[in-house]
Amino acid sequence: MDTMSAFGEVLTQLRENQPQGSYGIKFEKLMVNYFRTDPVLQDQFSEVSRWSDWEFNGGKQDTGIDLVARRADDDAWVAIQCKFYKPDTYIQKRHLDSFFEASGHSFTTDKGTESFAQRIIISTSERWSKNAEAMLEHQLIPTNRIGTAAIAESPINWDVTFPGSEIEINLTRREVFSPRPHQQEAISKAIAGFETHDRGKLIMACGTGKTFTALRLAEQYAENNGGRARVLFLVPSISLLSQTLKEWTAQNQEHLPLKSYAVCSDTKVSKKAEDIASYDLEVPVSTNGKNIAERTAQGKRRAGINVIFSTYQSIEAIHEAQAEYGMDDFDLVICDEAHRTTGVTLVGEDASNFVKIHDEKYIKASKRLYMTATPRLFDDNVKGKAEEHSAELASMDDEAIYGPEFYRLGFGEAVDKGLLTDYKVLVMTVEEDIAADVLAANPTNEINLTTASAMIGAWNGLAKRSGAEQDTKSGFEANAQPMLRTVAFAKDIKASKTIQETFPTLIRQYQEQLKDHAATNDVSLLNIDLQVAVEHVDGTMNALERGNKISWLESSIPEDETRILTNARCLSEGVDVPALDSVIFFHPRNSMVDVVQSVGRVMRKAEGKDYGYIILPVAIPPGVSPSQALNDNTRFRVVWQILNALRAHDDRFNAKVNSIALNEKVELPIDIENVKRTKRDEEQSLEEKAKDAQTKLNASDASPTGQSEASGEQELTAEQMTLFSLEAWQEAMYVKLVDKVGTRTYWEDWADDVATIAEAQIARIKALINAADDTIRKEFEVFIEGLRGNLNDSITEDEAISMLSQHLITAPVFNALFTEHDFAAHNPVARVMQRMVDALSDAKLESETESLTKFYESVRVRASEVSSASGKQQVIKDLYERFFRKAFKKQSEALGIVYTPVEIVDFILRSADQISRWHFGKGLTDEGVHILDPFTGTGTFMVRLLQSGLIEPDDLVRKYATELHATEIMLLAYYVAAVNIETTYNALQAERAQRNGEPEPEYVPFDSIALADTFQIHEEGDILDLKVFKENNAAIQRQIDAPINIIIGNPPYSVGQTSANDNNQNLKYPTLDKRIEETFVANSTATNKNSLYDSYLRAFRWSIDRLGTHGVMAFVSNGGWIDGNTADGVRLSLDDELSDIYVYNLRGNQRTAGEQSRKEGGKVFGSGSRNTVAIIIAVKREIPDDVCIHYRDIGDYLSADEKLAIVERSTLDNVEWQIIDPNIYGDWLNQRDEDFETWPVLSENVATGYLVAVS
Template sequence: VVPSDIEAHKALDDNERYKVVWTVLNALRAHDDRFNATVNKIELNKKKPGQILVGRPEVSFENGKPVTSSGDENRKGQEIAEQLSLQFQELQSVIFARMVQKVGDRRYWEQWAKNVAEIAERQIERINHLIKESEKHKKAFESFLVGLQKNINPSITQQEAVEMLSQHTITKPVFEALFEDYSFVKNNPISISMQKMLNLLEANAVEKDTETLDKFYESVRKRASDIDNAEGKQRIIIELYDKFFKTAFPKMVERLGIVYTPVEIVDFIINSVDHILKKEFGRSISDENVHILDPFTGTGTFITRLLQSGLIPKKDLQRKYQHEIHANEIVLLAYYIAAVNIENAFHDAFGSKEYQAFDGICLTDTFQLGETDESESFLSEIFPQNSERVLKQKKAPLRIIMGNPPYSVGQKSVNDDAQNQNYNKLNIRIGQTYVRESSANLKNSLYDSYIKAFRWSSDRLDKNGGVICFVSNGAWIDGNAQDGFRKCLEDEFTAIYVFNLRGNQRTSGELSRKEGGKIFGSGSRTPIAITLLVKKPKQSKKKGEIFYHDIGDYLSREEKLHIITKFNFVGNSSINWKVLNPNEHGDWIHQRSSKFDTFICIGDKDATEIKQLFNPFYSRGLSSSRDAWVYNSSNKKLHKNIESSIFFYNEQRVNYHKKLKKDIDIIKHLDRDLGKIVWTDTLIRDVGKNIEYKIQKFRTISLYRPFFKQYLYNDKLLIHRTYQIPKLFPNEGIKNIVICISGVGSNKPFSSVITNIIPCLDTLEKTQCFPLYYYEKREKQNPSLFDAADDNSEYVRRDGISDFILDNAQKIYGKRVSKEDIFYYVYGFLHAPKYRETFANDLKKMLPRLPLVDEPRDFWKFSKAGRELAD
């Protein structure tokens, strides 16, 4: 019994009161497979099951007396009955939802994912063995691999091809179980080609694995049977896809940045594209010859929702489906799922009983399409139909490109073996545009996958213009390295809409809370934005108009999705679009101050002038890439870690040169267990050169984090990047002091600390170190008259503070000012709250610039404060 005066979801939260209900239902489920299947289908079907009844009284009550729900003599009683009826409808929905939560069993799916990972591993080993041992299998596989390389990407490896075969073997019966009405497996061109290859291998299946998978397939069949709508089946497919990939192929998930796009965002994008097409071009998304491409279709959500949206009238649906809608996918399983989702959605919307394959989907690498000339043939004997589809798409005049591009920036270390593919022509285009227009020093992020997606799409749109709309990593909106990207968007497009969904979880504390929930959940920690670009043939060189909307602070993921649903499309008048006017730096938001430019830069290694506070020998903090080995709070544990790390390196080096020294690709033959070592390019190079490592006595103390010291094994062989640190701290006997500040592009507020020991790159975020002194090895001949010899005669000490700033300071404050006074003045000034607050945007995007204050007394106050802070 649920009290009528309590909200349904709150009442059912009383676990103790309703515990017996869930216990009884779980007992029934354990003994009745049909009831189990019914419960697990509740959330998938529009029509609720007739076998489960949620009852209510036929009469309502007022003041303890029954009141009929009809009759003119008691109007008030009728109203009460109607209200109870409405409350009951809500209660019924909540009970069904809670039943799935309390009684439905998702754990089996999780367990299946783990089983699949193990079975996939065994299948991969078995296929590799067959290819190696059987000449017949080897020859067939070589043709198969060439076909994949022609259709997808020339860099497809044998291992990746074998993984695809494993995916196909495991998932083929899933689709047959889900779609019994028509055989996707027998009609899809890629599936047909895969099956031909696998027909050679099926006789070698392991009985135990087959038995395990058969149980799972039966589970899918039970859950999928009698589902009354396309969306329900799609939810099952996506659930399987999500669990399968994260467990069975985690490196592929990381390399390709695989995340599932919430339908709220997909619908917003589809509706926005249709609105802009009408507004800017006088066309509709359903018009003839308006070709649409989802270049990174994943599980096909964008095309599926488009077919279900009602934006394409039924009279146009067949034409759009057969000729004008295109989709690409590089991952085999995702391609299969996208194809069946799209085909199922079409049959549902069109009402066709006859199976019609979706010929617009290609198994291919979208970026690779721009690498081949029209004269180069995609045709392959192994995948003939897919090749024809690719060629057809390449000729299509694309007016709409929309989707969710991959987010990956490549592998974190060589151990991951998840490096992104290189695209020469696309990279050249990025260099000619985004990179050339950027003033940033570090521009690697301009080659991130999602930036490549913008460049490829901008070049691929039809000459008569069109619309691009992506939901992507939103770091570009305010990123330092993306200034050139932003400038190019202004130049290449007539209108730009940016809906910033925030969610940057690379921040911390209050800043992280303000960013709010992550739109993609655990799939991404980056900020997210919806970007819509309008490209019209320009009559003038006028820059594009930029419309910007920030979703707001402290919003949960659910609140953000609710706002997106409410807005529905970019043309909604309730969206408060702000028109942006970029400054000369290419800042769109959080713009830098023009006053900041008038100050003196703290340091600039590329400067042609000498107007800087420090000489150009400042440095980033030490970057080891293997902190777990070279840092430790215990000197004894540090020694043990270094000993095991060096032993493992030497063991791998010896093994490589004994067996495979002629193979150029060294990393393939190394043990990439992250628990033993982190392989970087320097270590791999030394393996190739057969350089033996020996444990040394290079131990010192380092500032690992603010106010947290650790022992450091300071050997350049095991330190990935030392930068200029050896010039600041040449050895333990030489003393120095350095000001450490947050580096450019930090996600955290500007900060500064001072230290007399070696700082780590992560002491602060992207730490930059400005020294009181730097040291150079003394030349044995021709010593300078001005060399300041340290106690250690091997090195010459030089001043970190420039002569330029000393001369200027002495002119204003008097000759008694020393470089040390200026050093502490800088440190004191960097802590001034007003300075940090006023120039917060500048300090995030560039190295500090400081003024020399007008009054001598103020200079000495800051210098004194700096000394006191240092102490």
């Protein structure tokens, strides 16, 4: 039996089973035992007795004083009255007069004449008149009140029996708990943190025991401090102060006695925060610094913990006690709900009482601990504005104010550890015509349509009904039990009271309509009789009444009833309410913190509870499509606001929302339910609309314009489209979520830091190597030689150091991205890089990248919710496009690495497969067909090949292991490609195993990717590295030895340069360049032939030679070679050496201007290239046939998206190709007039100056 039920049962038996004249006496005896057992009261009072048993009663009878107690700290006497009334008794001032009169008299003790120093009233009725309530305030003799809810919350086992007319009382304290593992971890980390910091943060999700953890932490601190500690515990409200004081006292360990003091100097606290009154605390309250100092001085040398519980609003009194009355410094300050201590203080203004705690001169303490479930951070925009105005800003990410984070336990981790129940968001959309029907049936209802609709939606959610119709798919089980206990939040007290007054009646009327339809089998009977009991609570009520409302919610509930406690905000932050089934938000909340605190209430674990539900009822117009409805920002404001709050404080939800676009299927904790009319209602409505439309159609016969006819058809059609499935709602919600709730991970912001970090790191590595001993210096020289052997001899010492820096920065990214496989430990190149780093490890180079910890975590969190291979590829693409390229801009531009759109990649792969089958009878999947991407970049071509289905599932293992090859020259891109390809393959194998019911296969790395210079490794006399990058060298050798049949890819060409190869012009490849000279150059008529050595043309020459006697070359590249004199030698060589050529000109030449530039259309590579882009698919045969050139211009004025959409639909056999017949000069397009060559030369002089026309 729970505590409330146990104590309530005792009171019931007292009233019902005892003679009326005696149950008051028995209640007094019960309260004597309560005072002697309750830890808070036991700590305060050294003795307590009934008036009749008190030795100093002077022989007088009880005339208002029922009990007398002696305070432990000062031996003062306290008068206590027990008001054992029925719960519905209205306590008036006259009920208190005799007690106040009697307790105002002096009395004689063994010390002489004394007076009562305090009054306490115990009341079993929560109903107090204003005059009675006023008697408790501003008394010269402080007065406190204790209600039944407070007594019931006491950690007491209520063992009370009534033999005959007697009462036997045996009250015992409940057991003291030990810290759970997560709490012990938090304590240990905080204690360790305090060894090096004087302040720090403890972030723990609501419901995971922050208050208890803080107690055990304070006790541990005291033990480490010689067995004593002076503690200040700050809270934002008296309610929370009371709650914390009770829990600490109840759970305090006996070997470290706890002495508690309460401070509340601001009488306005309660009114501002819908708080309880200070006289409803169970302990005396100090209101000024002098009193605080005097009271705490009495226990100054006491062993154990002396703790002052205070509101933030009362911090001036604490300051006064220290500054003016000499109160000792605190050993430890604990700031609960620490997010309240953030904010801005303008120049010339006094800091708020919440912010003053940060000032070590204002409140003197050795250590400060900031606790919250909802840390409040300000973005750079706010910080910038504060700086502009010279304002002081307290943001919880400012370690100078709050210290480092000692421990964090978020919602997601708490759920995973079984500490909290997971939550689900239930969005109940209700078509307004339903509520209109209910309101029309009872015109006396005074609520508006939106509110009525919201109530109907909320009831359907509480009843776990999918709406009205039978056999409608729902997120609940078929026989789901209804939710029993709910807290509802309204926009203000008036709205909350309206809900209380109208909700039950409205639902009864709605149920009547449902039952009418149930008779015709139109609606489900699930929980159709569920009645709603609603109580309202707000801050204007006294503590007794509020406590009893919460107790009502907690107590046992009759069958077919659900209870709702509705309020504006007094049940959100910090207030302890019982484990709930759900919370309802009828209106948006202004505070994200309030939302998260409220959600924390439903996540408390309870027996048989699978989820805590967040119900968001939304009224929508009837017949509106889901996507249209979701565009209504006003109606759905509450939904987006609540979901945004959840996203901000639940990493799991945040990651899932942001993975919607990346996964084929995402499971979100959101159910969408649509409550609409029954089918019979809709059929009737359709019939009426049809008649109305037909009337209009008939009327239109006489209409000369025919407009009526059109409008009638539209109206009928619109009405027939009103039925939307829950799947449609779900899909529309997911799409909208990304826009409304999703957040871009601004990785490019981190990239700005990387340039600075890399510079610092490079400088440190250089200094280390310059100062290194001979062993390290020699190892570095061997390392450079290894790089030169794998790449080329042009690698400098600076470039080698830069590569080490790239490795240090990027390796943790990949480990964060793929936590199941330690990339840095398995990749052969990464291992070599790490060995060199380790040789310098004493220098702690990683310290330069510590500031990137949050970036690495953002990658891990985002990747954790991306399950599909395509989704992970998108994450990698985002990383490359928005982080790597920006962070290492110089390296990326030097090598011209551009991410290829997948539409183009897929077209090239389809075409290569198709043309290989046409010419050689083998496709990409066939055994013996070796495929090479020699400029793999980020591995997109290989990834899409694996995903395309062009390789049969049974061939995939063989292909991956032996017949796919890739090369990349840039370390950064090589890392990306290796991870990209490996992840895709292993994901495909895991999916296949799952489909076949087989165990998941082990991770298989891609051994056929090499860090190498494709051109260099095929140079005659090239010496490979046999010492350093041994495994990488082996991959290079396997590739050299392989009979390559298909070459695919995107050859490098640099960004934004006049020549595509300006940064690489000094790199010489004698063997390759000789072949260019023998072919492209020899066949060219151009005067300046330097551009024929551009990287992409080198790639053409290299690939044709690498194919040996036959094969396929399939590239997307700069399209400048298609036309013009400069590249005529290229075209003539292709004519001679190839048998079949397909050229798809995607245009996009932005080196043009005006109308021609507009005709060129969008750039398919975006900012990656300003040149013409073209795809070439070419076949080389052992004995070349007469070449057939197929050409297609994609068209004028097309945007990049339009071009890619066309390419996506294209195959070699569905594109209308133009057959090109080149002339003898190698012209393919814009062929010159051969007669021109027969014309006589008029002059051989060459102009040497400028002709200037002056008008």
